[in-house]
Amino acid sequence: MVDEQSSQDLETKHWPSEIRYISEEKRLEIDFDNGTAFSYSAELLRVESPSAEVQGHGPGQKQTLPGRRHVGIMNIEPVGNYAVKIKFDDLHDTGIFSWQYLYKLGEEQEEIWAAYLDALEKQGLSRDP
Numbered sequence: 001m002v003d004e005q006s007s008q009d010l011e012t013k014h015w016p017s018e019i020r021y022i023s024e025e026k027r028l029e030i031d032f033d034n035g036t037a038f039s040y041s042a043e044l045l046r047v048e049s050p051s052a053e054v055q056g057h058g059p060g061q062k063q064t065l066p067g068r069r070h071v072g073i074m075n076i077e078p079v080g081n082y083a084v085k086i087k088f089d090d091l092h093d094t095g096i097f098s099w100q101y102l103y104k105l106g107e108e109q110e111e112i113w114a115a116y117l118d119a120l121e122k123q124g125l126s127r128d129p
Contacts, residue, residue, distance in 0.1 A: 012082055012099045019076070019084070026072045028086075030102060038106025043127070046071045046088050047116055048105060049095035064116070066125035 018031040026042040047054065047065045054063050068090070075087040079096055087093040105112065120127065 014099065014103045016099055016102075021073055021076060023072065026070075028073065028076070030106070032099075032103060036103075036106070038102070038109070040102070040106065040109070042071050042073045042088065043068050044105075044109065044113060044116075045073070045086060045097070046090070046092060048112060049086075049092065050097060050101055051092070051095035053092070053094060064119040064123055064125060066120060066123075066127065067129040069127040070129065 014032040014034050014036065016030050017033050018029075020029045021027070022029065028040045028042065028045060029037065030040075031037045046068050049055075054065060056062055072089045073086055074089050075093075077085050077087075079085050083096045083098040083101075085093065085096055119125075
């Protein structure tokens with residue numbers, strides 16, 4: 001049974017009003033209905049994919065993916081009315097990016113990116129393939 005607070009945490013609060021992929025820059029831009037807009041690099045989306053391959057199956061299992069500096073997006077398709085599935089040109093396509101996840105990723109992008117770069121350095125890994 002899900003309590004009221006948990007079900008509220010699962011609700012989408014901000015819906016996209018426009019989505020654009022700028023292939024030359026390998027950037028996804030999303031405008032949300034509250035006037036907030038975020039721009040995400042394909043690399044950030046790939047290394048923060050909500051897939052089990054990246055996030056693992058439980059706490060503390062998140063993987064640090066090296067070598068994704070030049071990754072691009074091949075396809076973006078809707079999943080119901082709550083998310084998109086992104087197919088990257090490294091053929092990863094198992095992550096379902098909910099609007100809620102993308103909004104949070106946009107809000108926390110600087111901290112998430114800094115943590116990713118720090119994890120790469122600590123593990124002796126590179127963004128380059």
